[in-house]
Amino acid sequence: MFEITDTQKIGVGLAGFGITFLFLGVLLLFDKGLLAIGNILFISGLGCVIGPRRTFCFFFQRHKIKGSISFISGIIIVLIGWPIVGMIFETYGFILLFSGFLPVAINFIRRIPVLGTLLNMAIISRILDMLAGDSNRTRV
Structure with a gap:
């Protein structure tokens, strides 16, 4: 077992x-103050969890530079005061950055009792299969 500092x-x-502030900012019709605080807290939390050097290396890998530029420019656009446009850029960058982790997360959530039933519905399942890139998934 590993120790958490x-x-x-x-x-x-x-x-x-x-994440909570980002959710509330979107829920309250793209409140730019909540979105800006949420972005700052999320990035600083990520830096504390994996360390500043690994965070920097994660965002500036050669194959992730397009997602990083989109994500960071989305944060800057939100801070400037255009929250809807900034969140579109951030979402695109987030998908590009974490697309390798998305199939693992979707398959994990599908195994949770209540959420798994919801996510295995026909229409939602097709959408998630497209997002996860798993078109040959076996349905039980």
């Missing part, structure tokens, strides 16, 4: 608050 615990809290 205090900095990583703080990072998980910061990232959790960041």
Whole structure:
């Protein structure tokens, strides 16, 4: 078993608050203040969890540079004051950055009892299969 440091615990809290603020900012019709706070908390939480150097290396890998530029420019656009346009850029960059992790996350969520039933419905399942890139998934 591995040990979690205090900095990583703080990072998980910061990232959790960041996601919460982002969700509330979208829910409250793209409130630019909540979105800006959420972005800052999420990025600083990520930096605390995996470390500043690994965070920098993650965002500036050669094959992820397009997603990084889109994600960071989306954050800057939100901070400038255009939240809807910024969130579109951020979402595109987030999908490009974390697309390798998306199939794993979707398959994990499909195994959760209540969410799995919802995600295995015909229409939602097809959409998630397209997002995950898993067109040959066996249905049970």
